[in-house]
Amino acid sequence: MIHKHAFEALDRTLNDVMHGDSGNSSEAVFGGKVVVFGGDFRQILPVVTNGTRSKCVNDCINSSYILSKCKVLKLTKNMRLTVGCRSSDVENIIEFADWLLDIGQGNVGGPNDGQPVIDIPDDLLILNSVDPMGDLITFVYPNILDRFNELTYFKDRALLAPVNEVVQEINERMLAIFLGEEVEYPSSDSLAECEDVSEDFDPHLYSHDLLNGLKMSEMPNHRLVLKVGVPIMLLRNINHKKGLCNGTRLQVVSLGRRVIDAKVVSGTNIGYRTLISRVTLTPTDKKLPFRLKRRQFPISVCFVMTINKSQGQSLSRVGLYLKDPVFSHGQLYVALSRVKSRDGIKLVILDKESKLANKTTNVVYKEIFGNVE
Incomplete structure (x- = not known):
């Protein structure tokens, strides 16, 4: 891809x-x-x-x-769902796997502005709830305050959302649940020297408050707030041999002034401890009229992650929070297919009036399958 x-x-x-x-x-x-x-x-x-x-x-x-x-070879068995399953569950697993494939190919649901709107089975939904987000958090992270120190607790669990704004909203709520003192790490933002800047460019027009307020998906925020025990995700490759790559999840062990002590909770090096220091980052976003330099820890809180970031991971518990519908091809399919069983996923879907719903948009570009079928 x-x-x-x-x-x-x-x-x-x-x-x-x-x-x-x-x-x-x-x-x-x-x-x-x-x-x-x-x-x-x-x-x-x-x-x-x-x-x-x-x-x-x-x-x-x-x-x-x-x-x-190229010669196209097709894989026909959903190994994530079938490996280690009981023989009594095979029929339900096959039915769920076929439903996922139909979602991925856009074969279910009625048309709506060119994209199908699909009905989600009730057993996958959180309905009739006063606090649906709270119920979704409890489903994915049960007894979190008693179990967060277990080495593999965060390994196979994640909340998912389509956009970063919702991810940050839920992360802040989860952070407030944790006991302990908050430690805030502000970044140091400045303008980088750039040869292709026009002669009319005036760096004095861009205040520090403006630079600090910039939020980009590939960059940590100016204000990073952490507590001991919370899960974090690396936003940059640090050490390939130790598995410290973009997307690796860790858990905070201690918070220092200049370094953060964390242990790996995903991948093949679970339990490995490392010290993370600040690095200078420059975004690749070409829409900005200047080049930003941000010196900050290359991490973000990661109780929740975007659907795009979850691609490729296998999880046992997933909560999908759709405050807004998915907006890109394959996002709904990716989110639903992260789990190893049907019982491992729950959805909260909100309509335009912020009421619980059982329908959502599934974005599929069917022309992508034209020469690989």
């Missing part, structure tokens, strides 16, 4: 390496080397900033010349 230009660049590079300056060319892609692609076009497509539907589809590998020279 990477942008097709990355694969095409690799193709040209391998051809150059294999043939050098001989001038010989090969009709085989990747210099004649065997390359295996793995992915699911029902999932979220390459992220294109402000991209239209056609742009998102056109940037996928199945819009590249490479796919015409």
Whole structure:
């Protein structure tokens, strides 16, 4: 699900390496080397900033010349659901797996502004609740104040939401539940020197308050508030060998003035402790009229994560909070298919009047499946 230009660049590079300056060319892609692609076009497509539907589809590998020279092999069994299941549950598991595939391909639900609106089964919903968000938190994180020190408690649990604003709202509520003193870490923001800035650019127009107020998905916020015991997520690669990569989840052990002591709670290095220090980060957002430098810990609180960030993870308990419907191809499918069993997921769906509902929008670009079926 990477942008097709990355694969095409690799193709040209391998051809150059294999043939050098001989001038010989090969009709085989990747210099004649065997390359295996793995992915699911029902999932979220390459992220294109402000991209239209056609742009998102056109940037996928199945819009590249490479796919015409590939042999498509199909996987037919949902291993996440079936591995380790009891024989008595096989029928229900197959039914749930088929329902997920239908959601991923847009085969269920009626049309609404070009996208299907689907009915969610009642057993997957939290309905008739005074505090639906609270009930969803309790489902995903039962007895959290008594069990948060268990090494694997946060490993297979997560709340999901489509947008960062809702993620931050729930994280703040969860942070307030935890006992202990809050420690606040403000960032140091400044403007970076940039050669391509116009002569009319005046850095004095951008105050520190304005820079501090900027929030971007790839950057930690100016104000980072933590407590001992809360889960956090890395936003940058730190140490590949130790599994400290973008998306790795950890748990705060202690909070110092200049470093944060945390232990890994996801991946293959569970229990490994590391010290995280501040780093200088620069966003890649080209819409800004300047280059921002933010010195901050490359982490965020992670009781909740966006659906995009959860892609690729297998979880036992998932709570999906849809204050607003999903907005991109495959998001609903990705969120629902993170779990290992039907009993492991609950949804809270709010309508335009903020009332509990049992229907939600499922965004599917069916043209993406055209040449891989």
